[in-house]
Amino acid sequence: MVNAILALLALQLMGEVLVRAFGWPLPGPVVGMLLLFVGLKVRGEVPATLQRVADGLLANLTLLFVPAGVGVMLHLELLAAGWWQLLLTVVVSTLVTLVATATVMQTLLALTQKLRR
Known part of the structure; x- marks a missing residue:
């Protein structure tokens, strides 16, 4: 081990x-x-x-989030000052990830169907 x-x-x-x-x-x-x-x-x-x-x-993966949680608590005032930028970043990055994943999936499905013919 x-x-x-x-x-x-x-x-x-x-x-x-x-x-x-x-x-x-x-x-x-x-x-x-x-x-x-x-x-x-x-x-x-x-x-x-x-x-x-x-x-x-x-x-024990949850234990690895403890330092991140401590960092958030230490810099809470910084996060409060820029909350809308963080929210915008999370929303936009989530949408970009969804679009990229859907595009890759559609491309792979089309490729798979093309190869089966």
């Missing part, structure tokens, strides 16, 4: 190193997650120890 945790941390570190080395505009953990995805696709399965670690992390 320790090996699986170390593997996740090593992939995150590799992502950070790649992002800083090449100046990519992505968070290092995202690149590390992509590396993990590629590694799992090449392997063809998720190792049992990695599955147990992932299950443990997901079971």
Whole structure:
């Protein structure tokens, strides 16, 4: 189990190193997650120890929101000053996400139907 945790941390570190080395505009953990995805696709399965670690992390996922909640409480006056910008951002980004998801879904469905013919 320790090996699986170390593997996740090593992939995150590799992502950070790649992002800083090449100046990519992505968070290092995202690149590390992509590396993990590629590694799992090449392997063809998720190792049992990695599955147990992932299950443990997901079971305690709510604990990861505690620092964000503390940050919100610490900067409540800042959030109160810019509430309408935050609301507008959330609404617009939600609509953009919905439109992008629907467009991708329609494109994939059309492509799937085209390939079946």
